[in-house]
Amino acid sequence: MVITHRNLMSNSELVFRFLGHSEESRGVSWLQPHHRMGLIGGITQPLYGGFPVTLMTAADFVGRPLSWVKEMSRTPATTCGGPNFAYELCVRKTTAAQRAQLGLSSWRVAFNGSEPIRAESMENFTLAFDPTGFSREAFHPYYGLTEATLIATGGLPWSRCGLVAYDRDVVIVDPDTRVERTAGQVGEIWISGRGVAPSYWHRPAETRRTFSVRLAGTSEGPFLRSGTPGFVPGRATAFSVGNGDQVQVHPVVLLPPEEIQKTSSGKIQQITAKAAAAVTEVPAASPPELTVADSAPARLYRWIRGSRVPADAAADAGSFLDPAARRPGERPCWASLAARSPSRCP
Secondary structure, three states: OEOOHHHHHHHHHHHHHHOOOOOOOOEEEOOOOOOHHHHHHHHHHHHHHOOOEEEOOHHHHHHOOHHHHHHHHHOOOOEEEEOHHHHHHHHHOOOHHHHOOOOOOOOOEEEEOOOOOOHHHHHHHHHHHHHHOOOHHHEEEOEEOHHHOOEEEEOOOOOOOOEEOOOEEEEEEOOOOOOEOOOOOOEEEEEEEOOOOOEOOOOHHHHHHHHOEOOOOOOOOOEEEEEEEEEOOOOOEOEEOOOOOOEEEEOOEEEOHHHHHHHHHHHOOOOOOOOOEEEEEEOOOOOOEEEEEEEOOEEEEEEEEOOOOOOOOOOOOOEOOOHHHOOOOOOOEEEEEEOOOHHHOO
16 A cells, blocks of 8 residues: 555544544554554554654553553543444453543543444443543544545544545445445445545556546546445435445345344354354355354354254344345245364365
């Protein structure tokens, strides 16, 4: 990826404005500096804004999530954040007695991004840390990607994902016809502006496909194709509804992997919410099959389209499909559980 000085300065000013930073701000970051959120949010932004930051390692946070919020309380910091899982981890790995020792009333900006944002995760964190003085209005979800340096939309508390940046143009486009969608319709998010990177590093063909697209029948562009589905509900706002990778679990239904992961952990008792599940499509399967690999313990969960739950099903999995969305005569997708050695995974 080629990132220019102009890209960095544009995004730094955008983050500064969106998050309401000032020289009086103070940060804490455990985010890895090789990741865009850690590099720009944790290091470049404090330098740009002229405020101090305490740096931790990601291993410190993952091994002991309490260390993050304790440092927020000790400093006391005003701005910090991370991916959605970080807030879930803090709730699971801390006790009420530990949280009672903290003071987080100074935490005014808790940004949330880089992976699917769950309202329930933010709500659970707010409830768990309410005795510390943490305010739900501190949450600032945002949508961004490396090709846009960092942020494309954000700046609104509890949004998904907020205002379009002042120096960005965001349009929702049918990826097949390259025609702009109307308000409320889901399409691919296309972005242009000073924060968009010029190219990939020494990958001209992929650069042309990703950074040089234009709307059909117009000269408007060039735009960055994000690969992310989203919609614009109204003027100057945009919502992301997942990432660009979708898995076919039915001949007429595509679902984002994170939705399958969330549903599987809620429907199958053996898959716990804290275990990372990997989802993949099994090719050349008849009928279509879907595989979810649970990391601890190692198991495979295979979704097989059929008229009923197979006799060997080990869990009440339910269906991923809304019955109202099925055509007459179509059968639902049921889940069956097969505990296998990872070496035998298809």
